[in-house]
Amino acid sequence: MASKVIMPKLSPTMEEGQIARWLKKEGDKVSMGEPLAEIDTDKATMEMQALSNGVLRKILINEGESAPLGQLIAVIGEPDEDISSVISEAPKPEAAAKPTAAAAAAAAPAQPASSQPAAPDANGHARQAPVPNESGRMIVSPLAARMAAEAGLDLRTLHGSGPGGRIIKRDIEAALTETKQVATFPRVVEPLPFQPAVVAAASPYRDEPASEIRRTIARRLVTSIGPVPHFFLTTEIEMDRAVEMRRGINALDPDLKISINDIIIKVVANALIQHPAVNASFQDKFIRHYEHADIGVAVAIEDGLITPVVRSADLKNLSQIAGEVRELAERARSRRLKPEEYTGATFSVSNLGMFGIDEFTAVINPPEGGILAIGAVTPKPVVRDNEIVIRQIMRVTMSCDHRVIDGATGAKFLQTVKKILENPLYLVV
Amino acid sequence: MPTITIREALNQAIREELARDERVFLMGEEVAAYDGAYKVTKGLLKEFGPKRVIDTPITELGFAGLGVGAAMVGLRPIVEFMTFNFSILATDQIINSAAKMLYMSGGQFNIPIVFRGPGGSAFQVSSQHSQALESWYAYFPGLKVVMPSTPADAKGLLKSSIRDDDPVIFIEQERMYGNKGEVPDDPDFTIPLGVADVKREGTDVTIVARSLMVPVALKAADKLQEQGVSCEVIDPRTIRPLDIDTIIQSVRKTNRVVLAEESHPICGVNAQISALIMERAFDYLDAPVKRVSGEDVPMPYAKNLENLAIPDVERVVAAVREVAYLD
Numbered sequence: 001m002a003s004k005v006i007m008p009k010l011s012p013t014m015e016e017g018q019i020a021r022w023l024k025k026e027g028d029k030v031s032m033g034e035p036l037a038e039i040d041t042d043k044a045t046m047e048m049q050a051l052s053n054g055v056l057r058k059i060l061i062n063e064g065e066s067a068p069l070g071q072l073i074a075v076i077g078e079p080d081e082d083i084s085s086v087i088s089e090a091p092k093p094e095a096a097a098k099p100t101a102a103a104a105a106a107a108a109p110a111q112p113a114s115s116q117p118a119a120p121d122a123n124g125h126a127r128q129a130p131v132p133n134e135s136g137r138m139i140v141s142p143l144a145a146r147m148a149a150e151a152g153l154d155l156r157t158l159h160g161s162g163p164g165g166r167i168i169k170r171d172i173e174a175a176l177t178e179t180k181q182v183a184t185f186p187r188v189v190e191p192l193p194f195q196p197a198v199v200a201a202a203s204p205y206r207d208e209p210a211s212e213i214r215r216t217i218a219r220r221l222v223t224s225i226g227p228v229p230h231f232f233l234t235t236e237i238e239m240d241r242a243v244e245m246r247r248g249i250n251a252l253d254p255d256l257k258i259s260i261n262d263i264i265i266k267v268v269a270n271a272l273i274q275h276p277a278v279n280a281s282f283q284d285k286f287i288r289h290y291e292h293a294d295i296g297v298a299v300a301i302e303d304g305l306i307t308p309v310v311r312s313a314d315l316k317n318l319s320q321i322a323g324e325v326r327e328l329a330e331r332a333r334s335r336r337l338k339p340e341e342y343t344g345a346t347f348s349v350s351n352l353g354m355f356g357i358d359e360f361t362a363v364i365n366p367p368e369g370g371i372l373a374i375g376a377v378t379p380k381p382v383v384r385d386n387e388i389v390i391r392q393i394m395r396v397t398m399s400c401d402h403r404v405i406d407g408a409t410g411a412k413f414l415q416t417v418k419k420i421l422e423n424p425l426y427l428v429v
Numbered sequence: 430m431p432t433i434t435i436r437e438a439l440n441q442a443i444r445e446e447l448a449r450d451e452r453v454f455l456m457g458e459e460v461a462a463y464d465g466a467y468k469v470t471k472g473l474l475k476e477f478g479p480k481r482v483i484d485t486p487i488t489e490l491g492f493a494g495l496g497v498g499a500a501m502v503g504l505r506p507i508v509e510f511m512t513f514n515f516s517i518l519a520t521d522q523i524i525n526s527a528a529k530m531l532y533m534s535g536g537q538f539n540i541p542i543v544f545r546g547p548g549g550s551a552f553q554v555s556s557q558h559s560q561a562l563e564s565w566y567a568y569f570p571g572l573k574v575v576m577p578s579t580p581a582d583a584k585g586l587l588k589s590s591i592r593d594d595d596p597v598i599f600i601e602q603e604r605m606y607g608n609k610g611e612v613p614d615d616p617d618f619t620i621p622l623g624v625a626d627v628k629r630e631g632t633d634v635t636i637v638a639r640s641l642m643v644p645v646a647l648k649a650a651d652k653l654q655e656q657g658v659s660c661e662v663i664d665p666r667t668i669r670p671l672d673i674d675t676i677i678q679s680v681r682k683t684n685r686v687v688l689a690e691e692s693h694p695i696c697g698v699n700a701q702i703s704a705l706i707m708e709r710a711f712d713y714l715d716a717p718v719k720r721v722s723g724e725d726v727p728m729p730y731a732k733n734l735e736n737l738a739i740p741d742v743e744r745v746v747a748a749v750r751e752v753a754y755l756d
Binding site: 143144145146161162169170 | 655657684711712713714715716754
């Protein structure tokens, strides 16, 4: 059966692509995963792979020409198959200048024309109507329908979370976030045929209602990793002196119970004050720079996580921070935090060291500019002065919002964090 | 800027316009010797004398017609209805004379008249005295309909209405006369008719509210902010001509709309706004437009029932949560 090749989304900001080079000619055999063409996006030249087996029957967009996302650019099919109905859906040359209309037309799922009435609107363009499926009418909010058409999303692949299964804006946003994460995979309208394995039946499953906090986490996180351009910086920090300092302080007064994490919070706060460009957040039309370092501390709680905030950690001493974190975390676990106690941080710290995690990346909590992911402190052999010695090593990874923090800015900040943690006496000078 | 009540703001507007233009005069029941049933016209008789500030008999159709005639010969009357409930008696003059005259005279006669007074619910004055009639008047071409919600808007809009060359229905809210706010004391301060005001900016849901519902919507927006929902509150201020562009712009941003009004829902102003949003922003809606209106019953006298008949903060909050798919 003929399958359409559409202009795929190859970068998060791409709106149209130009065919740099076809790697196959009409009539060539292609198999799934094989490079089909090179496409110039707004960012780079990317390879587009074939997503079905067959023969490249028709090229609709020539080298050097552009097409908006989702537009039909080629057809793959059997050598002798009639593909005229597929080609007839391609926009006419003059329509190509109207990306939205073209994208909407191309996004219409491949179905026999009779089951998919497309009423032309006042301008004579075919409008994409929600497509009825076997179970009946599909319910889509007008906004969601338009967003799906513009993004070239097949509504039938989506699950509606609104009343009566209505597909609404947040469902489209969630789907778009998923597509972005696999951005190098061009989308096809037809789902790939699933190869049945030895076990014929699908795995059984059970559905549990998502709790409010789980849904909030989901909603918050997709507003981060999708729209916020993350990049990651990792470094190794020698923690021997920090560990020694902690032991020393706690020996003075066992009630203080300073943790390594408390020291990290303090150090991060001081480093933020030294690097005001990192203690900032992107606010669409302006960049907000904070005077103090309000540090969000990710706390795992039953069924989720929450980030209570240590306000102005730069002004507080270690025992104040330790006491505050302990108290906030306790109330976080019993769900007794007030909203102002877990919102409005300027930067966050997330520590999975206690779970034996060596290194991980954390998702930024918008509108904060960054988050530092802390791994476990473990003794490791390292080379110092040409000798192998054992040091307490901790790996940290900083996620940065590239809209406010550039690579070098983040790196310099991380350098300061490393410098202070490796020589914690800096905290008192 | 001085902080004054809506009552004082209206008084200032009338006083300043009486002083500014000698063609302006005021008439109505009890406006002169008694200083107005709601004291909006306090002190005006004393200042401007009985030729400019005139007590009328209880004859709404009569003095409305007198006003239209005066406007035809070049004066600029302000006609006060003790409440807009009594304007019902004068509708023939308002609708058949004032609204039509410019058209039917082939452009020979402008009718620069303001019909003003309190409208909407008050405190336990029951069915006949609690009516919000703006949709009636907004229906007719030839009339402008204005409904302020703050002292500054009341002053600026009333001055523009008095200076306007067409008949203006200016509906004050009986419960709001004592509401306070800052008002510029510049005698040339006016607010143009037909321009909506964004009373609060937000990103998640647009609440369109007028008159009594503006403070209700703002309180609801405060509550919703605590729940993580950011509301934009738009006060059209003028019902006709309606600044639909500002509303559409907001809807395109938020994708969700709640329309709050004190009046009955059937053929109401919000039914019209809802239709316009559907026509002009259909592809931007993520949820059906939700109206919160007064109950579709004559206003009850009993206090508990009266409270139930008028939209309150809780109903607006619930409507916003519904269109934002939060419940």
